[in-house]
Amino acid sequence: MTLASVHWSDIIDFSDYGALLSLAWKSVLAAAVLGLLGGLMSVFVMMRDLPFAVHGVSELSFAGAAGFLLAGGSVVAGSVVGSLVAAYVIGSYGVRARDRNSVIGVLMPFGLGLGFLFLSLYPGRTANKFGLLIGQIAALNAGHLVAVVVTTVVVLAGLVLIWRPLTFASTDPDLAAARGVPLRALSLGFMLLLGLAVAVCVQAVGALLVLSILSTPAAAAMRISASPVLVPILSVVFAVTSLVGGTLLGLGSGKVPITPYVTTISFLIYLACRLGGTVRERRGWGRRPAAASAE
Amino acid sequence: MTADAVLRLAGASLAFGERTLWSGLDLDVAPGEFVAVLGANGSGKTSLLRVILGLQPLSAGRVEVAGRAVRRGSRAIGYVPQQRRADPLTPLRARDFVGLALDGHRWGPGWPSARRRDVIARALEEVGASAYADAPVGVLSGGEQQRVRIAQSLVSNPALLLCDEPLLSLDLASQRTVTGLVDRVRRDRGTAVLFVTHEINPVLPYVDRVLYLAGGRFRFGTVDEVLNSATLSDLYGAPIDVVRVGGRILVAGVPDVPEHAHHHEAAEVAP
Numbered sequence: 001m002t003l004a005s006v007h008w009s010d011i012i013d014f015s016d017y018g019a020l021l022s023l024a025w026k027s028v029l030a031a032a033v034l035g036l037l038g039g040l041m042s043v044f045v046m047m048r049d050l051p052f053a054v055h056g057v058s059e060l061s062f063a064g065a066a067g068f069l070l071a072g073g074s075v076v077a078g079s080v081v082g083s084l085v086a087a088y089v090i091g092s093y094g095v096r097a098r099d100r101n102s103v104i105g106v107l108m109p110f111g112l113g114l115g116f117l118f119l120s121l122y123p124g125r126t127a128n129k130f131g132l133l134i135g136q137i138a139a140l141n142a143g144h145l146v147a148v149v150v151t152t153v154v155v156l157a158g159l160v161l162i163w164r165p166l167t168f169a170s171t172d173p174d175l176a177a178a179r180g181v182p183l184r185a186l187s188l189g190f191m192l193l194l195g196l197a198v199a200v201c202v203q204a205v206g207a208l209l210v211l212s213i214l215s216t217p218a219a220a221a222m223r224i225s226a227s228p229v230l231v232p233i234l235s236v237v238f239a240v241t242s243l244v245g246g247t248l249l250g251l252g253s254g255k256v257p258i259t260p261y262v263t264t265i266s267f268l269i270y271l272a273c274r275l276g277g278t279v280r281e282r283r284g285w286g287r288r289p290a291a292a293s294a295e
Numbered sequence: 296m297t298a299d300a301v302l303r304l305a306g307a308s309l310a311f312g313e314r315t316l317w318s319g320l321d322l323d324v325a326p327g328e329f330v331a332v333l334g335a336n337g338s339g340k341t342s343l344l345r346v347i348l349g350l351q352p353l354s355a356g357r358v359e360v361a362g363r364a365v366r367r368g369s370r371a372i373g374y375v376p377q378q379r380r381a382d383p384l385t386p387l388r389a390r391d392f393v394g395l396a397l398d399g400h401r402w403g404p405g406w407p408s409a410r411r412r413d414v415i416a417r418a419l420e421e422v423g424a425s426a427y428a429d430a431p432v433g434v435l436s437g438g439e440q441q442r443v444r445i446a447q448s449l450v451s452n453p454a455l456l457l458c459d460e461p462l463l464s465l466d467l468a469s470q471r472t473v474t475g476l477v478d479r480v481r482r483d484r485g486t487a488v489l490f491v492t493h494e495i496n497p498v499l500p501y502v503d504r505v506l507y508l509a510g511g512r513f514r515f516g517t518v519d520e521v522l523n524s525a526t527l528s529d530l531y532g533a534p535i536d537v538v539r540v541g542g543r544i545l546v547a548g549v550p551d552v553p554e555h556a557h558h559h560e561a562a563e564v565a566p
Contacts, residue, residue: 047386160404168399171385171432172392174376175447178348179400180368222384226431231386 013252020251026145027251027258031243034204037152038213038243039236040159041197044190046222047170049097051215053090053191056104057198059111060086062207065132066118075132076147080199086111087195091188115207134259135206144203151200158193166190167228204243205259212266213239220270223277242266300359301326301454301487302347307356309342315511316342320356322506322515326454327485329478329501331492334508335549340491341377343508344457347489348374361454368400373448373486375458378465381440383433389443390415390428396447418446422476438469445476449484456480456488462497470497477501495522496543522546 009015021028045054064082065075086107093103115132140148159166168176169186177183194214201210221234246262300323308318316339324330332340345351346358349367357364361371381387387395393415398405419428422442427435435443441461448456458477462470478501481488490498495505495518505521507514509530514521521527522544527535536547 043386046384161402163404164395164399164401167387168395171381171387172395172399174379175374175396176399177350178368178372178374178376179396181400218386222386226386226388226433228387228391 009253010255011253012249015252017252021248024247024251026140026142027247028244030140030145030148030204031247032240033149033152034201034213035240035243036236037155037197038201039217039239040156040232041194042213042215042218042239043221043232043235044159044166044170045194045215046218047167048190050194051211052101052104054194054198054211054214056090056108056111057083057086057195058202058207058210059108059115061195061199061202062132063111063115063118065202066115066122069124069132070118070122076144076199076203079132079202080151080196082111083195083199083202084192087191087198088188091191131206132202133206133208134257135202135204135209140203148200148203151196155193155196155200158189162186162189205262209259209263212263213243216266216270217242220273223270223273224280238266238269242269299326299362300324301328301361302489303357303359305357307346307358308354309339309346309351310354315354317508317511317513318355320513324455324487324489326487327481328503329481329488329490329498330504330506331490331495331498331502332506332508333492333495335493338508338510340508341459344374344459344489344491347455347457348372370451371454373451373453373456375441375444375448375456375461377459378437378441378461378463380437381432381435383431385431385433387432388429389424389432389435389439389446390419392432392443393418393446393450397450414450415446418449419443421449421480422446436469437465438472441465441469441473442476445473445480449480452484453486456486458488458490460491460493462492462494474498474501499542499544518544 045051061079061083064085065079068078068081069075089107090100090103093099119132165176165181166186168179169181169183173183197214198210201213205213217239218231218235220238221231225231225234242262242265245265247258249261250256250258302322302324304320304322307320307322309316310318332343334340342351346353347360347365349365349369359365360369363371381392394405394411397411397414416425416428419425422445424439424442424446427439432440432443444461456477461473461477465473474497477488477490480486490502492498495502499518502518504516505514505518507521507527507530509527510532512530514526514530522537524535524537527537527546527549531550533550534548538545538547
């Protein structure tokens with residue numbers, strides 16, 4: 001297919017939309033749930049400087065899913081196992097940023113290579129193979145939906161429990177340690193929650209694009225707010241908007257998966273927030289009376 | 296020995312493997328007393344604070360804060376950690392930063408309350424930081440961040456305030472503001488202060504006693520008792536000249552200590 005033969009209707013097509021929507025409500029619901037999950041998790045992914053770790057975990061999640069697919073097991077279970085192993089390794093061997101990045105840099109190509117090995121050995125349809133990397137939210141069945149909802153509930157329950165000490169440990173580790181906050185346990189606990197979140201996001205947008213759910217929303221929100229209440233709310237709004245919006249736009253097209261729609265909306269929101277943040281800084285964010293510095 | 300010492304170390308020693316940072320350390324600090332802790336890099340100043348915070352066990356001896364054996368997370372201690380600038384994108388305002396020091400160690404998301412708002416606002420007001428209470432911590436200047444740090448250390452109304460090099464990379468005006476604030480706190484509240492610094496002159500007007508650590512040994516006493524040529528020469532085992540010029544103290548001839556520098560300071564915090 002040459003570029004000239006691509007029709008606009010391949011990308012955006014709203015004919016028979018009502019019928020499509022009634023078939024795809026599960027995908028839209030899953031997108032909304034994942035938006036809630038990604039929006040909240042991404043706040044801590046950004047606060048703890050973990051986008052690279054998300055990437056590393058998602059490649060191992062992909063390898064796990066491909067391995068289970070080859071062995072005739074469940075793709076969902078495989079991606080959960082792969083994620084948790086990666087999250088545990090990164091969480092326990094890489095407490096400091098430099099150690100962590102080197103561990104991830106080693107794990108990531110290994111995971112991707114392993115995944116491709118399993119996929120090339122797998123005799124089934126190539127569409128399934130592609131799905132693991134770029135997502136398959138349009139093809140979610142009721143079983144997937146239940147898995148997505150249950151995982152999200154578990155992860156968010158854990159996140160709410162550790163919310164405050166994790167914020168403390170992430171932004172002010174020296175004082176948090178002195179106050180008795182268990183830094184190591186929190187770090188590992190959060191990595192395991194992150195592993196579960198990645199595994200479930202891989203189902204929707206695929207291993208390669210998990211970052212657009214698990215880091216872009218909060219990265220955008222932090223550009224325009226520094227309130228610990230407003231940032232998570234904005235982040236959820238951004239994540240839900242890009243996931244649900246992307247799913248709705250992508251439904252109409254038979255050729256293009258929803259992933260590019262999600263990532264594009266997510267990216268545009270980020271750009272807008274960056275712009276907004278710059279304007280706000282120019283006007284003097286947090287500007288205060290000069291007299292304040294005098295005793 | 297005072298009966299009501301806020302901080303008491305008795306026969307305290309700290310060693311990492313072969314290397315002894317200090318040993319036989321006896322120290323009593325009274326309420327409201329301002330103690331400067333001096334010494335070269337790697338002499339064990341920060342490790343002393345970690346011991347008092349309960350983050351580092353002693354090799355020998357005892358350490359008590361407010362009459363009780365130290366433990367992690369004690370509310371009797373306020374702590375201003377070594378200056379590390381907050382990341383510019385930290386999603387917290389100055390008042391949230393202070394709030395974490397108040398209840399950040401508790402589980403759950405935490406709910407707003409009038410009492411909590413009040414405690415935080417009063418701490419910020421006490422250090423003159425109310426004007427930027429709603430500014431993101433990441434955009435505050437070094438001096439402003441140190442004020443917020445001191446507000447953090449005040450919310451639990453501690454009996455002992457530990458400051459780890461709080462003047463590092465501050466301009467002279469901010470140094471004066473920070474030392475003045477710490478002095479006011481100990482006078483108003485009777486909080487004992489342990490002030491780790493490599494530079495005595497900014498705190499000279501306030502210091503009651505000096506703890507000088509060097510080469511595994513120490514001297515503890517008033518400024519005059521410790522910061523003189525004879526005492527420091529004896530401590531270092533090398534000729535040291537201490538000169539007083541226009542109300543400032545200059546120390547010349549301190550030998551280069553073999554730098555194991557910060558290996559113990561970078562040690563991970565055990566869960």
